Amino acid sequence: MRNVTVKSSLYLLVGISAVAWFSLAYFGGLDLSKVKDFFGLVPKVVTIDLLLVAVFVKLGWKLKLFRGWLVPFPDLNGSWLGYIYSDWKNPDTGEKPPPIPVMLTVNQSFFHISCMMCTSEMESSSYSEGFLIDPDRQIKNIAYSYTSKPRLSLSDRSIPHDGTAVFKIVEKPKQKLVGRYWTERLTKGEIVLQYHSKELLEELPEDLGEHPVTEHGNRR
Template identity: 70%
Template sequence: MQNVTIKSSLYLLLGASAIAWVLLALIENKDLSNPVDFFGLLPKVVTIDLLAIFAFTKWGWKFRLFRGWLVPFPNLNGTWVGFIYSDWINPETGEKPPRIPVMLTVNQTFFHISCVMRTGEMESFSYAEGFQIDSDKQIKNIAYCYTSKPRLSVSDRSMPHDGTSVFRIIEKPQLKLSGRYWTERATTGEIILDYHSSELLEAIPEELSKHPIRKEPV
């Protein structure tokens, strides 16, 4: 998939350069069969190409018309909300804990992506992120490693730790992230998130924190 995208990018850039050359020649009444006129337009064509590349990497990559053939990964920017379903067994009760309201914020550009996850007791920050996209195998995942920092009020039972999350990206019929996580504390579980908004929120929405608790994934 990556090779196809690179080839598509090169073809698009060459095509755009050719169009720019022709349009500039018409505007400035240049003869492209004349080497002096042809190469004389080169600095302006390069400038146009650089501006087009800047605009694409800044804004254009988000448009769906470029998805697949030019941009292999989806736009995940925004706030995602849902629940964590931990596999941890409480030694005192012998049961799993209730599901935990959680919020994930994704800050994504064409070149970089960062993920911050928040619950009522902790914040985790990604430090290594990447997409796994293979349309032929129907694979569309995002994975990242993170450092979790619990609140000081729960430090007696929850220590800072590192972990990894892998999410399957679901776009149809609605945006959803369905994934799993594991940590260096030997805890594992599931996380199911729905797309909430394009705004990067800094606290879990009140309606989510008051959501009825269930012990099994929905």
């Protein structure tokens, strides 16, 4: 897929350059068969290319028009709300905790993406991120490694640690991120998130409501 988008990008850039070259020559009354006229347009064509690339990198890549053939990954910018289902067991009772309300904020550009997750007890930020996109194999994932920092008041039972999360990106019928995580503390679990808004919220909303129902109709 990556090779396809690279080829598409090159073909598109060559096409735009050709159109710019002939348009400038036509309206400028130049003869492209003359070396001086032909190469004299190079600075202007390069300027046009750079301007269009800048607009595309800033805004254009988000348009659905370019999805698939030119931009292989979706736009995940915004805040996602949901729940963590951890396999951690209380050493005193042997019971698992109830679903934990969680928020994921994604700050994405054409060249970069960062993920920050928070609950009422911790905040984690990514330091290595990447998409795993392969339409032929029906794979559309995002994965990232992160550092989690619990609140200082919880340092007696929870210490800073690293981990990795992998999410399946669901766009139809509703936007969701369904994934799993594991940490160096040997804990793991599942995370289910639904798209909330384009706004990057700075703290977890207090009104997430009851945790969702599973496919079998039972609350997790």
